[in-house]
Amino acid sequence: MTKQRVLLLGATGETGGSILEGLLEDSDAFVVEALVRPSSSDKPKVKALTDRGVKIRVADIEGPIEKLIDILAGADVLISAIDAMSQLAQIRLVTAAKEAGVKRFVPCAFTTVAPPGGVMALRDQKEEVYQHVRKLYLPYTIIDVGYWYQLSFPTLPSGRVDYACLFKTRTEIHNGGSMPTMLTDQRDIGSFVALIIKDSRTLNKSVFGYGEFLSENEVYETLEALSGEKIDRKYVSSEEIAAARASNAAALKSDPNAIPNLISAFREDYHYSKYVRGDNTPANAAYLGYLNTRELYPEFKPRTFEEFARELLDGRLPKPYQHLVFDTA
Ligand SMILES: NC(=O)c1ccc[n+]([C@@H]2O[C@H](COP(=O)([O-])OP(=O)(O)OC[C@H]3O[C@@H](n4cnc5c(N)ncnc54)[C@H](OP(=O)(O)O)[C@@H]3O)[C@@H](O)[C@H]2O)c1
CATH class of the missing domain: 3.40.50.720 (NAD(P)-binding Rossmann-like Domain)
Known part of the structure; x- marks a missing residue:
């Protein structure tokens, strides 16, 4: 070849x-x-x-x-x-x-x-x-490819997974947490x-392509079950997401190229799209004309979230963006 x-x-x-x-x-x-x-x-x-x-x-x-x-x-x-x-x-x-x-x-x-x-x-x-x-x-x-497992897991009260987390704390649940979304290692x-x-x-x-189709509630419950810890969830409503998007839009209008404005806008758009609109689904991908890797390559088995979570809890994962830490997701 x-x-x-x-x-x-x-x-x-x-x-x-x-x-x-x-x-x-x-x-x-x-x-x-x-x-x-x-x-x-x-x-x-x-x-x-x-x-x-x-x-x-x-x-x-x-x-x-x-x-x-x-x-x-x-x-x-x-x-x-x-x-x-x-x-x-x-x-x-x-x-x-x-x-x-x-x-x-x-x-x-x-x-x-x-x-x-x-x-x-x-x-x-x-x-x-x-x-x-x-x-x-x-x-x-x-x-x-959906959203990374590496950016989707919550932090635990013990601090056990902080080493691999881009955020100081990540305990937010958006719009009730029940909207499933495609996630990938x-x-x-x-x-x-x-x-x-x-x-x-x-x-x-x-x-x-994606690894799993899971809601935030399912992701949090998996980590709780595997770690034995209870996560103190911070609930963020769809109205709060809408208000944050409006304020980001105003900031971007006054300074469209400011990196912090862009980071905030991109982050809140993800919350809106994944958890309020529910865009990131296999059905919507098919509607938008995408081909599905599960149909093209049925022999390829992506990592599951549980496999990822076990490695995370064992301290075996690198932190993405080594040099960065954000206060919250
Ligand atoms: N699905 C998800 O969950 C998810 C999460 C994060 C990102 N993403 C997407 O993934 C994409 C890549 O983002 P990332 O975060 O992986 O990027 P990243 O880690 O910041 O890396 C960017 C790369 O682009 C290179 N680069 C930047 N400007 C360049 C230029 N002018 N010429 C040549 N090389 C240049 C950088 O090289 P240097 O070494 O020179 O800096 C670096 O290798 C983004 O579009 C983002 O939307 C998706």
Whole structure:
């Protein structure tokens, strides 16, 4: 089998790191290269990629387009796992990928399922990139994965899981906690991506994968049952979520590019979409035209939330975004 040459933007990040692992595990199928920005090319994380045999391609995706086209030329697949705040920086990358003849572009989706048009500001930025892809008839695959287990578990009174939690405390239950939503172990994203980009059925399609379809109440109850601890829940109503969204919208209007404003807006949009509207479901994904990885790859068994929770309680998981801690989810 001829190996696909895959160029990955974001290999040093959380999502991109998972994708890197998934691709490297399938070394019969892929030759993996990392697209790195000039300001990061000397970082230890990039050196660590070289040590694993990943070729580094240094490019400024907002720099001269001819140089970018040269670097993208010959890539079978270009994957972008750029951070949430930088979605629109992909527009030039798309233009360059088309010029370079990239055979499949995987834009930075990797999020929950939701319709475009005012539900989630982050989704709408991603959709702007997808529209540019389609306008150019660049071959593509959009991959969504639900919300990570790693960001969905509550903290416990003993402090036992704090080591792996991005939040100082996370005990909120939104809109009663009964709305189920698709959740995924971050480590499985790369396996989904490897399966999907080898598959001609997924070309010019959206595809979703997930580990479990669980409500917040079910997630909290699982952790309580496995830990023997009782979580003191903080209930957040749909009205409170609506008020927070309105206040975020006002803040964004006065300063649209302020990162704290964007973080608050994206976070509250997730609460609204997942727990009030209930967008992130297999049925809605099918309605929106996505292919389902469970039907495409029935042999692939994603990690369950219970497996994840046991590792969490055993102290065996890394914390996502090592350098960050937020007060609350
Ligand atoms: N489904 C979920 O639950 C969930 C959770 C979190 C995120 N996400 C989604 O996942 C996507 C990726 O987010 P993340 O949090 O994984 O990202 P991240 O950890 O912040 O990593 C971002 C990566 O992009 C690279 N990058 C940023 N700007 C670049 C540029 N101009 N040129 C080249 N490389 C650049 C960074 O490289 P450097 O080393 O140079 O910084 C880094 O490797 C986002 O779209 C977000 O919506 C989904």
